Amino acid sequence: MGNGSECGAERRVARAARGGLLRLRDDEGGLTTVAVAVALLLCLTLVFSAASAGWVASRSSEIQRVADAAAMAGENSVAAFSTIAQVLDACVLSMGLAGIVTYGAGIVASCVPGLTAVGAQMCSAADAVLEARSSLARTAASGLERLESALPLLVVANSASCVEANSAGGASYEGCALPLPTSSQSDFSALEREVGDEGLSDLSEQMRESSRETADAEARADEALRRGWDADCGSRPYCLRERAASLAGLAASENPDYPSPAGWTFGAALLRARSYYAARLAAERVEGSDAEELTDAACRRAFYAFALSEVMAGSYAESPDGTVSADLPRLPRNAEETRASALYGQASWPCTDEGAGRTLHCSLDCPGATGEPSGVASLEELDAGSVLPCDACRMDVGDLGRVASASTSIPNGFEHHWRTVVDASEDYERARADLAAAQGRTRELAELGEEGFERALGQLGERPTLCPPGAWGCVAVVARDGGEGVPTELTEAFLSSAELPAGAAVSAATLAPDEATADNNVLSSFFDALGAGDSLLGGAADGVTELWGRLLVGYGSAYGNVAEAGGEFLDGLDGVLGGSVGSWLREQLKGVLRDAGLEPVDMRLRKPVLVSTQDVLDQAGLERVSTVRELVGSLPDSASALDFARAAGLRLVEGVGGSLMVAEVEIPGTGLSIPLTVDLSGLGAAS
DSSP: OOOOOOOHHHHHHHHHHHHHHHHHBOTTSOBOHHHHHHHHHHHHHHHHHHHHHHHHHHHHHHHHHHHHHHHHHHHHHHHHHHHHHHHHHHHHHHHHHHHHHHHHHHHHHHTSTTOHHHHHHHHHHHHHHHHHHHHHHHHHHHHHHHHHHHHHHHHHHHHHHHHHHTOOTTOOEEEEEEEESSSOOOBOHHHHSOOOOTTHHHHHHHHHHHHHHHHHHHHHHHHHHHHHHIIIIISSSOOHHHHHHHHHOOOTTTSOOOSSSTTOOHHHHHHHHHHHHHHHHHHOOOOOSSHHHHHHHHHHHHHHHHHHHHHHHOEEEEOTTSOEEEEOOOOOOSHHHHHTSHHHHOOOEEEEEETTEEEEOSOTTSTTOOSEEEEEEOHHHHHHTSSEEOTTTOOOHHHHHHHHHHHHHSTTSHHHHHHHHHHHHHHHHHHHHHHHHHHHHHHHHHHHHHHHHHHHHHTTSOOOBOOOTTSSEEEEEEEEOSOEEOOOTTTTTTSOOOEEOOEEEEEEEEEEEOGGGTTOOHHHHHHHHTTTTSOOSOGGGTHHHHHHHHHHHHOSTTOOOHHHHHHHHHHTOTTOOTTSHHHHHHHHHHHHHHHOOOOOOOOOOEEEEEEOHHHHHHHTTOOHHHHHHHHHHHSTTOSSHHHHHHHTTOOOOSSOOSEEEEEEEEETTTTEEEEEEEEOGGGGGTO
């Protein structure tokens, strides 16, 4: 059954639709020219509308890139300030270390005999370095404070210049970056703290005096030892060894030779004398053809017996403290000295009862000994009249004194050389006592030197605290003026004209260490620029500037140990022998350097990186939404970036420009000083 016929309003609508569609389709069912034109028009409208929308979106987001760039530009100023502060801190610290280590070398050399002049020169160089360090520290603390006060203006100026440079192509931007914290929280008092020698200067002078006393005592001891050796077995043609061989026929085992004072002691001469007098006593016989010969033989035997007992009682010993005990007997050489000796009081001379009374003889074989034996008596009793002299032998103290007098007075006598040995031993004993006392004082001073060195080094432990404006980061606020027209060259036929509305954006940047610059050469370049690569102090202090350069260039994040550079400098001292007080002190000072635990300066360069605005505001204790709203709200009322910064509560210094001297480096030993300046002339464009 077919459909019913169309009628009413529905019929009229259907007919109209069929009529419109017939204009778009031809008789064969294809599209007409009108249909194609309409389709093209719709496509073009969509394409150009999308392009216009893309331009609007791109132009709207451009403000965020400008804000990012402004934040980075502001933080760049903080990075530059941080680098300057780090370089100056490293310079001050390394110069202080160089001065203290040089003082350490000075006191080490001062306690070594023969190096006192070097010690004085090293201490003088240390004074020059510490004085230069103090001058640099004072000017650096003042200069950094001035530069830091200008830092907020630098941040605002650099970021505003960046914003202005991006105002192109019809877009106009206003704004700048604001540093947080807004004011300095740095503490440069550590730089201003004076670093002294902690009494090392006075101590080094005392050490040098003690070293001179040590050197004098050593020289006297060496001279006395050589003199004793020469008398014992070194002099020609006669000496104790030669006389013992010739007069007593001693074999080499009892009469050894020492080719040099090395290995020889006064104990060797004492042993030789014991063997000599024992042999002479054993060989001596009291006999003679007359009373005179009999008296001479008796006196010789009495002298040899007495001398043997004396040398057997003598002694020689060396103590661990360096002192010696030289108790070598001084034998009498004439009648007067014989009276002062024990030989004078020895009751060893035979007596007889003669007609005149009890009489003393040289021997019972004396022709005058005709009476009965009457014991023995001493020459002292004879002189006192207790016994009578013999008319035949006339034995008295003069006869006994002549025995040693002859052999002591002439070079070919054993006693002549023995007396020289005794004199030398007494001088040697005194010199060694003086030497031990001087070395003891030097050791005490060296211990005080170690303590003073540790105190002086401890003064360098406190470092300045660096927290300039912008240390937490920089927050950039940028606004775009409204009224910029949207391009309508291609869409004006079917789209009405439009304008880009006003807008604002915020961004934040902070500093992060650049690991790629851990081994940067900024300090090396700085040191080379000072012209300090050559030795400037001269003499024994030639290596001081090299030490400073090594400590400066190496004292960054890659530096391993201060003790390495300081220890090698101390090891470079020539003439400090192992086992000496100087060697001990040097090792102690190297230990102090190892244990000092000085924190190195982190010399990695800081570079600005974008961060969340919330992170920077949180560190400043600010609430993000209200703070950003207030900052954005103050932009329209600000005629310039500087006005905006002031409206935001930033204190800006006035009249900053030209060059600012941040420090003055005095080159030790030259009298020259080099000003370190920062060019701030670019600030004028920002204001």
